Amino acid sequence: RPLAGWSPEYLLPTDQHAFRARGKKGGWPALEAAETAMLAPGWAWEEVRGSKGELLETQWEVEPAGQAADADGWSYGVNFNSSYEGSSKQSIQMFCRWQRRERTQTFASLEKLIEFADRYMCAEVRTLFGGCLNCDMTFAEPMGRLMLESLASASLYSEWSLAALVKLKQKMLQMLVGKVGSKVDSIEKLLAEFVDSQKGVTKRFAELFKGSPEDALRDRMIEVESHCPQLERDALAVIALKRFRPGDCCQAGSGEHECLFKPVKCPNRGCSKCVAARSLDEHIQSCHYTPAICEKCGEEIPRGEMKAHRASACPLRESSCHFCAVGCSAELAHRDLPKHLEDCTQAHVLLLLQTVLKQQEVMDSLSNRVNQLEKLKSDTEAVQRNQVEMALKISTLEKDLAALDKREAQDVAKAAEDAKKKAEAVKSEANKSAESGLSTLRTDLGKISKDLGVLKASAAETDRKMGPLHDDFLKRTKPPTSSTK
Numbered sequence: 001r002p003l004a005g006w007s008p009e010y011l012l013p014t015d016q017h018a019f020r021a022r023g024k025k026g027g028w029p030a031l032e033a034a035e036t037a038m039l040a041p042g043w044a045w046e047e048v049r050g051s052k053g054e055l056l057e058t059q060w061e062v063e064p065a066g067q068a069a070d071a072d073g074w075s076y077g078v079n080f081n082s083s084y085e086g087s088s089k090q091s092i093q094m095f096c097r098w099q100r101r102e103r104t105q106t107f108a109s110l111e112k113l114i115e116f117a118d119r120y121m122c123a124e125v126r127t128l129f130g131g132c133l134n135c136d137m138t139f140a141e142p143m144g145r146l147m148l149e150s151l152a153s154a155s156l157y158s159e160w161s162l163a164a165l166v167k168l169k170q171k172m173l174q175m176l177v178g179k180v181g182s183k184v185d186s187i188e189k190l191l192a193e194f195v196d197s198q199k200g201v202t203k204r205f206a207e208l209f210k211g212s213p214e215d216a217l218r219d220r221m222i223e224v225e226s227h228c229p230q231l232e233r234d235a236l237a238v239i240a241l242k243r244f245r246p247g248d249c250c251q252a253g254s255g256e257h258e259c260l261f262k263p264v265k266c267p268n269r270g271c272s273k274c275v276a277a278r279s280l281d282e283h284i285q286s287c288h289y290t291p292a293i294c295e296k297c298g299e300e301i302p303r304g305e306m307k308a309h310r311a312s313a314c315p316l317r318e319s320s321c322h323f324c325a326v327g328c329s330a331e332l333a334h335r336d337l338p339k340h341l342e343d344c345t346q347a348h349v350l351l352l353l354q355t356v357l358k359q360q361e362v363m364d365s366l367s368n369r370v371n372q373l374e375k376l377k378s379d380t381e382a383v384q385r386n387q388v389e390m391a392l393k394i395s396t397l398e399k400d401l402a403a404l405d406k407r408e409a410q411d412v413a414k415a416a417e418d419a420k421k422k423a424e425a426v427k428s429e430a431n432k433s434a435e436s437g438l439s440t441l442r443t444d445l446g447k448i449s450k451d452l453g454v455l456k457a458s459a460a461e462t463d464r465k466m467g468p469l470h471d472d473f474l475k476r477t478k479p480p481t482s483s484t485k
Helices: 031-037 110-117 123-129 140-155 162-177 187-196 201-210 214-226 230-244 277-286 303-313 334-343 345-477
Strands: 043-045 074-077 096-099 105-107 263-265 274-276 291-293 300-302 318-320 331-333
Touching (some): 105 230, 162 187, 187 230, 274 277
Antiparallel strands (some): 263 274
């Protein structure tokens, strides 16, 4: 508030709580609640003390971490945003401010983890942790890796933050020590059930068709691993071994006893592995750092380095003379090489001289061959130039021939066009003459037809007049009829 100053009491109902973790949607009203929510099982906050060893009142250190902030670590903004981007300068338009703080936490011990897990344990499981806690750590590393992968897979189905990871660890621990169904008889099945419990129905159906996001899982594994040190993974593996593989764990009580599963550091120099006491001899037999005697020089070398020793460090390894390339065929131990070089200097010089002479002969032969190739190259280039010139001439002739063909085609086309025009003119003249003759014939035929009509009319008139005369003539010339009795 401009007049009253800054206070978490001035937060609006729509604002987050006064304390938040990056990546987490919600928050906490008090710092103590935040500390509890971000502390995983078996972990503890480191205590910050002053120069005299006194416990400081403020255990959280201000750390802007690259964001814009003033001298006291405060960033200012118009409102709270998810990216925490603000200004280092305060103004009347800035109504909100925030400060990034950090505090270190470490994994305490297996005992602290079991102490935390006791609240979830069923009676059957609680009896497993009443005695010796030693297990065969040979199986701890792969089992811890399996649980790390399960945490990473489960975290893909919810928001990602340190507080969310703490909740997942608590749930995994609860399933490890709590009651499980009769079908869950191995750590693999339990972890699969743990991952499935984080999936919604939609996610399960999506996986059936698209598969699991391998790239996202690989990236998340790196992030989860940075918050799960090897000591924590080993402790979780011990709990899993006690629950699902009791045969690989000590069954003795809490009293003094010679534990066959007690973690023992490998005695070989350079090896940092811890194995169960019962497996120490087996580990030593296969350990790369177990001393071994070189068969040639008798030097004691770690087993894992023996191959490299025999190849490049053993003084009695088989070696060739430096002048083997020029003909020296001596086979000797590497430690005898300097004496051989000193004793055979004259022989090596003669071999070098012979090699130089042979190389000179080869060089002369190669020089002659080079001269021949250069001459052949010169002749080839001349032939290529002639071919280029001939190609240019052929191209020019082809162009001229094409031009002549085009001109000849044009002349032929023009002559054909002229002949066509003349033929059309003659045809037109002939058509005109024919039409004129036909017209005259038609006129003459018309006259003839007219004269024929007149003659036909005259003939008809003549026939009409001759009819009575013909009848009279017939009557006169008809013979008389006679009758007989």
